[in-house]
Amino acid sequence: MHPAFSVIFFTTASGAGYGLLALAGLGAAFGLLPDSRAIAIAGPGLALVLITAGLLSSTAHLGHPERAWRAVSQWRSSWLSREGVASVVTYGPAVIFAGGWLLVGVDAGIVRVAGFLSAIGAMATVSTTAMIYASLKPIPNWSNRFTLPVYLGFSLMTGAVLLNAVLALTVAPVPVMGWIGAAAIAICWNLKVAAWRHADGLSLPTAASATGFASGTVRSIEWPHSQENYVLKEMGYRVARRHAAKLRRIAQALAFAVPLVLVVTGALTATATPLLSALCTALAVVPMAAGVLTERWLFFAEARHTATLYYGYDHDRAA
């Protein structure tokens, strides 16, 4: 599938925003976060900025962005519509949570309730995003049981590392949050590796099945057109296997390995050398952003669509 930057940015940025919102919301609901105006701005405030930037980016790839409001109407059948509804609904408690924290402090009852509702809305929205992909049968790389947990995992991992950095920069490094972040990275890393292994074992229907032949082999000898058409430009993206393997290693180093070392170092040095701890904790965000963008690019680029069978794509033998 064509890796469109607008959608890659949307899923990663708003995924991180929703993860940050969910963790800050839960932290506030259970009274675990210090009452600091700076956290209100850098926590839920930053989350809203990331979410909004992502959503605006996603409308950029529409043919008619001015009609985007229509997308909330078909929630009965469409996961994309449900995503629209969930994202709009989540703004309600999220704005009350961020604004309330800023105005009346984190310990006010309404802020705690709004924080809890924000967390539910955030996870619901990320789940609908994942289900858009998980429900597409023509793309086996996506329509499997790993897509939903991987999307939730990345959202919570990026959110945890962001909240960890926010706490370290605004108040002081919080070792417990560092350990939560480290655990999230470890879980997400395992999930993604398992998802890749699972996807590599999946195969598309055969070209014979696509053309209705019960047996034998079907080889494309002539395309209907001399240049790439919409179907090939959108669905026929191919990434060389050796490049994909290299990019998977880069994604793992940047999204998981390096941030894990930095976050653990931050947690271990929190009391002895707070400055080093804050630096490591904050710095973890940088490689993770690059790594998560790489992972999401691969999520699209490596996905194979059954429509390419009509064009003689032999996905099992791609170089």
Next chain:
Amino acid sequence: MTSLPASTTRKLGLVIDLDTCVGCQACVTNCKEWNTGGHMAPLTDIDPYGAEPDGVWFNRVHTYEHTEDDEHSIGARSRTVHFPRSCLHCKTPACVTVCPTGASYKRTSDGIVLVDEDKCIGCKLCSWACPYGAREFDTDVGVMKKCTLCVDRIYNDNLPEEDRVPACVAACPAGARHFGDLGDPESPVSQLVAEREGVDLMPELGYGPTNKYLPPRAKRDTASEGGPARLEPLAESGGFFGWVDRMLSG
């Protein structure tokens, strides 16, 4: 509404005979000609005479080599198959249910899958949801386009009755395309499918395509029987040619 009708009164669709199709592209051309002025008009062309032409087509004809893996045959037997590909107007089309705006819909009366261009936001998700690559995005207009089964021909009282068929069917010089109600087991198209054992494309995905494809008929290894086993001279001939024959044979 992008929720699907539980059932449709009729199931209008196409039956495509892969035994007969000669790959002449007449259906492709007539489809483009009719539909660029029809229900989903225009079928935009981008850079049509330039180096990288692109554009919207509802019908594409591929060409394949099909090789049978029959262990009893001597060597591989293969044949060329021309394969027209267009919207199959499925029974459970995910392209409709994924639509967030209600622009895509399946008609209850005849099962035709259409796009309301005024509601389409151009998110392209329907094209991702179609396993057959039947939908094509119009980058110029910013909306998704697809085969309408010539909804503006088949019910058109201004056309003579024999022309009230999809443009691709009207154009086919080989009689490889048939149009009718596949929901009625007595209809000529349903009879044809039953007789020729017509098939669904990628049935394992569960979309339940309405259009059926008739597989090529079985190939024969030998010429039909009845000819002479080998040629025998009819009689000894005399004269100059008889002398030449004897010289060359000797």
